[in-house]
Amino acid sequence: MGDAGDPERVEWMDRTETVEAEEKVLGAARAMTVFSAADEERQRGVRRMKLTATGMLLFVAVVYVLAEWASHQGAGAWARYVAAAAEAGMVGALADWFAVTALFRHPLGLPIPHTAIIPTKKDQLGVTLGDFVGENFLSEDVVRQRLRAVGIGSRLGAWLAEPGNADRVTSELATALRGALTVLRDSDVQAVVGEAITRRADAQEVGPGLGKMLEGIVADGGHRRAVDLVVTRAHDWLVLHADSVMDAVQGGAPGWTPRFVDRKVGERVYKELLRFCAEIRDMPSHPARGALDRFLTDFASDLQSDTDTRARVERLKGEVLGRGEVQDLIASAWTAVRAMIVSAAEDERSELRLRVRAALLSLGTRMATEQKVQDKVDSWVEGAAVHVVTTYRKEITSLITDTVAGWDAEHTTRKIEAHIGRDLQFIRINGTVVGSLAGLLIYTVSRGLGA
Incomplete structure (x- = not known):
């Protein structure tokens, strides 16, 4: 714990992590410049083309020497034409050799300006490429x-409109959903859900909302079914527990009253209760129902406008949310929801997957048409x-x-040369051929003008 609170140690750890990350990036970059078997094969091809281009240079050099010797030995005018062509071919070959070599290294190892372009300008080339x-x-x-x-919309729509593709996407979504729910820890999610619900409930007053909802229910008569259910159940309970009701009434009577009087009173009270419940059950316009309607209407109004009623509801809300049973119920809701979602995602015939598949097919059809x-x-x-x-x-x-x-500059140079060096050697070959032809043409024109 002491290290975590030490600013210098935290800073040192941050620097260490940064250096390690940079070393990983550089390591990956260097790994990209390592020669592979394919690179070695390309490099052998480059060497073969270098030998060919150098062979042509040596060939025109030998031709030049022989042509000059023949010219001095009294050979015909043709020797001068051949010597001029060979001389220009050597110049072209040497110039192109210098140009090609200057891309990758210093020619003859001499630090000539603007040579070894790739190794010396590697970073600048990277910036320019970026x-x-x-x-x-x-x-x-x-x-x-x-x-x-x-046209992504139409293509994606046509693809999704195929049932097989919709099944595949549905399966992938189900797999992703299961994976996400598996990775999440129940305790973390339960804590977040519980805190979110509690914080939201604490931040928002529930009285006016409950009053508005109750007002709408009473206005639509939605509470009447609940009243019918309660009254019916109360009547049925009285029918089944007549002796218990009469015993309870008799037990509350004074001790000095005769027993038969207590029994008569108990029977009378039971019959009145039974008649009252039956009347409420069977009479939609019973005065008790009207009184209940007025009570609920007044209570809905108090929930929205009466300060004392709203304050009591808020205190009750706080007490309810503070109970451990309620917090456990909120937390356990995530477990039930997660199990339900995972089960639906795993079942290919579940309503969830069927609805997702149908939605994808419908979306694909609309996107395609x-x-x-x-x-x-x-x-x-x-x-x-x-x-x-x-x-x-x-x-x-x-x-x-x-x-x-x-x-790495050296490895980068070798790798680039392995990829494009073979084509560059054709420049040397072409320079030899074009130089020879150009030299022959120039010599011919100059001889013709001189004549």
């Missing part, structure tokens, strides 16, 4: 145009994508720049 992606691929106009051309629904879905998707792109564009492009920055 900016290029951000400006040309993550702009709002590009995202909207591409998504609008895809109704242009208005398609436009709405496309608008939602475009809006969400644009929000993500515009809000997190820097974070997305920084993934490129940070990844490139984390690469």
Whole structure:
């Protein structure tokens, strides 16, 4: 506990976690530059093309030497033409060799300016690539145009309208729901639910709401069924417990009254109670019903406007919510709800899954056939994508720049050269051929003009 409260230790732990996270990112970036078997095969292809390009350079060099020797030995004019073509081919080959080599390393190991571009400008290239992606691929106009051309609403609707796909989505949703409910701890959810219900009940006065509801029930006559039930049950109970009622009345009589008088009084009271309940039960317009209606109407009004009544209801609410039994009931409600949801999610024929499947099929049909629904879905998707792109564009492009920055310069150079080096060697070959042709053409034109 002492370490948790020490600011210096907390700061040190934060720095340690940050360094570890950075090392993981750099480690992952370095892992991306490790040569694979495919990279080794590409590298062998690059070496073969280098030998071919270098062989052509040596070939034109030998041709040049032989042509010069032949020219000095009195050979015909053709020797000068061949020498000029070979000389220009050497120049073209050397120039392109320098250009290609300068991309990956210093030619001949000499620190010539603006050479070894990839290893020395790796981070700058990463920033440039990130900016290029951000400006040309993550702009709002590009995202909207591409998504609008895809027509996600109609395609998704046609896909969802297939019963098999709807079943698959329903199953995946059920699995996700079960997983989420399994991960949640009952004690945590119960505490949250109990606190939320208690806090909401404490914050909101219930009296006016109860009064409004009771007023509506009385106005619609909804309480009459409850009155009918209570009166009927009371009448039935009196019929079954006649002796108990009469014994209770006789037991409360004075001791000096004769027993037969007590019995007569008990019988009279029982008969009156039985008659009263029967009349209330059988007479919708009984005065007692009217009195109950007036009482409930007045009570509903007091709940909404009488300060003392509202205060008493609030005190009663606090007492009820404070009881342990009520808190246990609130907490246990989550267990029952979770079990019900999990059971419904697992049962393929449950009402929950059937309703979800039907809703997906209906949604898919509407999305596939109704242009208005398609436009709405496309608008939602475009809006969400644009929000993500515009809000997190820097974070997305920084993934490129940070990844490139984390690469080792030497390994990055080798990996890039393995991927594009073979094509670059064709530049050397073409430079040799084009240089030779250009040299021959220039020499021919100059000889013709000189003649």
